[in-house]
Amino acid sequence: MASTKFRTAITTCTVATAAFFGGKYYERHNLPHRVNLSYYPALPVFGTVEAASLIPSETTVAKPNSSRISQIMKYGFPSLDSVISYNDFVISYDKRNRVAHWVFEHLTEESVRKNDEVDRSKCNFVEDKSIHPYFRSYNSDYKRSGYDRGHLAAAGNHKTCQKHVEETFYLSNMAPQVGKGFNRDSWNRLEKYVRKLTRTYPNVYCCTGPLYLPQREHNGKMYVRYEVIGASHVAVPTHFYKIVVGETKDGNLEMESYVMPNTAIDDNVPLTSFQVAPDVVERAAGLLFFDNVAKNRIHKINGKKT
Amino acid sequence: MASTKFRTAITTCTVATAAFFGGKYYERHNLPHRVNLSYYPALPVFGTVEAASLIPSETTVAKPNSSRISQIMKYGFPSLDSVISYNDFVISYDKRNRVAHWVFEHLTEESVRKNDEVDRSKCNFVEDKSIHPYFRSYNSDYKRSGYDRGHLAAAGNHKTCQKHVEETFYLSNMAPQVGKGFNRDSWNRLEKYVRKLTRTYPNVYCCTGPLYLPQREHNGKMYVRYEVIGASHVAVPTHFYKIVVGETKDGNLEMESYVMPNTAIDDNVPLTSFQVAPDVVERAAGLLFFDNVAKNRIHKINGKKT
Numbered sequence: 001m002a003s004t005k006f007r008t009a010i011t012t013c014t015v016a017t018a019a020f021f022g023g024k025y026y027e028r029h030n031l032p033h034r035v036n037l038s039y040y041p042a043l044p045v046f047g048t049v050e051a052a053s054l055i056p057s058e059t060t061v062a063k064p065n066s067s068r069i070s071q072i073m074k075y076g077f078p079s080l081d082s083v084i085s086y087n088d089f090v091i092s093y094d095k096r097n098r099v100a101h102w103v104f105e106h107l108t109e110e111s112v113r114k115n116d117e118v119d120r121s122k123c124n125f126v127e128d129k130s131i132h133p134y135f136r137s138y139n140s141d142y143k144r145s146g147y148d149r150g151h152l153a154a155a156g157n158h159k160t161c162q163k164h165v166e167e168t169f170y171l172s173n174m175a176p177q178v179g180k181g182f183n184r185d186s187w188n189r190l191e192k193y194v195r196k197l198t199r200t201y202p203n204v205y206c207c208t209g210p211l212y213l214p215q216r217e218h219n220g221k222m223y224v225r226y227e228v229i230g231a232s233h234v235a236v237p238t239h240f241y242k243i244v245v246g247e248t249k250d251g252n253l254e255m256e257s258y259v260m261p262n263t264a265i266d267d268n269v270p271l272t273s274f275q276v277a278p279d280v281v282e283r284a285a286g287l288l289f290f291d292n293v294a295k296n297r298i299h300k301i302n303g304k305k306t
Numbered sequence: 307m308a309s310t311k312f313r314t315a316i317t318t319c320t321v322a323t324a325a326f327f328g329g330k331y332y333e334r335h336n337l338p339h340r341v342n343l344s345y346y347p348a349l350p351v352f353g354t355v356e357a358a359s360l361i362p363s364e365t366t367v368a369k370p371n372s373s374r375i376s377q378i379m380k381y382g383f384p385s386l387d388s389v390i391s392y393n394d395f396v397i398s399y400d401k402r403n404r405v406a407h408w409v410f411e412h413l414t415e416e417s418v419r420k421n422d423e424v425d426r427s428k429c430n431f432v433e434d435k436s437i438h439p440y441f442r443s444y445n446s447d448y449k450r451s452g453y454d455r456g457h458l459a460a461a462g463n464h465k466t467c468q469k470h471v472e473e474t475f476y477l478s479n480m481a482p483q484v485g486k487g488f489n490r491d492s493w494n495r496l497e498k499y500v501r502k503l504t505r506t507y508p509n510v511y512c513c514t515g516p517l518y519l520p521q522r523e524h525n526g527k528m529y530v531r532y533e534v535i536g537a538s539h540v541a542v543p544t545h546f547y548k549i550v551v552g553e554t555k556d557g558n559l560e561m562e563s564y565v566m567p568n569t570a571i572d573d574n575v576p577l578t579s580f581q582v583a584p585d586v587v588e589r590a591a592g593l594l595f596f597d598n599v600a601k602n603r604i605h606k607i608n609g610k611k612t
Contacts, residue, residue, distance in 0.1 A: 079387070079388075079401070080386070080387070080388075081385070081386070081387035081388075082385075082387075094592065095385070095592030095593070096518075096590075096591060096592030097592070132594070134585070134588055134589045134594075135589075135592055212402075214534045214539055221533055222533065222534045222535075222539065223531055223532065223533050223534065224530070224531070224532055224534055224541065225529055225530070225531040225532075226529065226530055226531075227527055227528065227529050228520045228528045228529065228530055229528075233520055233528065235530065279440070282440055283440045283441075284402075285402060286400065286401030286402030286403070286441055287401070287402075288438070288440075
């Protein structure tokens with residue numbers, strides 16, 4: 001971004017205000033569409049999205065601790081689109097695809113330790129009322145889709161209290177994931193591996209998100225193609241990425257970067273097979289990860305000395 | 307967005323700073339990919355993107371007049387992702403698709419009047435150096451793609467001085483458009499129609515952008531599918547939208563909302579056939595247009611009294 005160009009100052013307050021007032025007048029009109037429908041093969045109908053029901057002013061979510069947020073985001077924001085801070089993780093939400101751009105977590109050995117006071121089975125998947133009704137995903141979108149509601153910030157990473165684990169069940173933290181062979185298997189292996197890194201590093205920073213990668217088709221041209229599910233057209237990512245940074249006691253950083261296809265994967269494929277250079281993910285995701293970190297602080301990338 | 311949730315304050319300054327420092331260290335490493343390539347049918351290679359060449363600190367673009375920007379954006383920002391302000395229009399850039407999310411213009415009868423001092427033929431399509439090299443589009447991406455570099459903010463809308471029209475030729479203001487039948491024909495008809503609205507309204511506000519609409523495929527499921535061109539994988543939108551608001555002398559607002567498929571269109575199809583309810587575009591684009599406008603100020607939508 002040019003430092004020499006004027007940039008209108010924007011704050012998340014503006015986002016919140018804008019979204020809050022959204023949808024107040026369109027719904028009243030319900031204009032007949034003077035449309036040649038053949039031109040709109042699939043202009044979304046969104047039958048179940050009740051845009052008339054505005055964002056409630058009350059919510060059960062407590063105001064997150066701002067110093068915790070600074071801790072999670074210590075190494076910078078990958079982007080600034082629709083950022084939502086929860087108590088123990090931070091999301092940037094993609095309103096077009098109804099799936100987060102990225103989810104950021106900070107893990108320590110203590111935060112991922114088994115905690116008998118926290119009961120995952122008491123958690124329910126709930127729509128995120130902080131997101132405008134037009135852009136939310138709903139449980140009904142996932143129903144009969146064949147896809148799991150796959151956590152981006154893993155439930156198992158947020159065990160310090162019941163509230164934290166509950167917040168990982170917001171649908172804003174979910175993406176449609178293949179269940180058997182992926183969400184319940186290889187992706188889970190990767191999540192467990194990241195938790196295990198807290199034994200090596202006092203601090204682990206983890207950024208997770210979807211990718212929509214192009215493929216070459218029979219005509220020789222490249223196409224991005226992904227399914228959308230439910231009345232809200234929730235995007236089914238073709239791949240998921242995880243960029244992990246371990247901070248050593250003396251403040252050095254070691255980075256690992258993974259891309260996994262959203263498909264059943266043989267359990268025997270080692271996780272290292274999914275390592276890719278971080279800039280490959282950055283280009284594909286349209287994001288910059290840990291980019292305000294001084295270059296001489298990253299001592300290893302994907303296990304290799306830099 | 308919940309007004310009750312904590313939101314980290316973000317400013318475009320952060321974006322600028324973050325992007326500026328981006329790409330400083332990854333390029334040095336060029337790690338061998340320990341990857342089972344079958345899992346990555348098309349992880350982008352981006353051969354021609356030279357990420358090592360950082361954003362230059364000098365640029366030929368003058369600092370836009372902030373009061374002009376406030377005038378253009380009088381009715382609010384549709385979203386706040388990567389906002390770039392030029393002298394006579396404002397863009398929100400989609401770093402993943404390398405095509406803007408939206409482009410906002412303010413037109414008056416004076417600003418669109420024929421001006422012999424402005425010469426469009428002297429303008430060149432140039433890459434936008436205010437965008438990080440990873441996420442820019444390049445002239446080489448369009449070469450032999452079969453698509454026009456289609457203006458989002460139309461060149462013909464910015465005739466008050468040569469600098470203004472030149473700025474519309476930044477590739478950040480372009481999207482791959484079908485040339486014959488669309489960019490040079492029906493889409494141009496729509497652009498001319500919007501200019502003509504300045505004869506009816508003293509102020510015309512125009513927001514233009516791409517859509518990536520899903521279609522039902524043979525298996526009964528819905529898929530978003532769009533081509534990407536060039537080494538940078540610039541997305542070819544399936545449709546384009548234009549949301550126009552005319553402000554009358556007494557401050558009333560009248561809105562028109564169009565969606566056109568990115569395909570050759572018969573010149574005889576009337577523009578009104580492409581009118582759709584504005585919320586249909588909002589849901590599909592993940593944006594809210596003119597949403598901070600008091601509802602009783604919008605007196606007409608698509609020619610019908612509200």
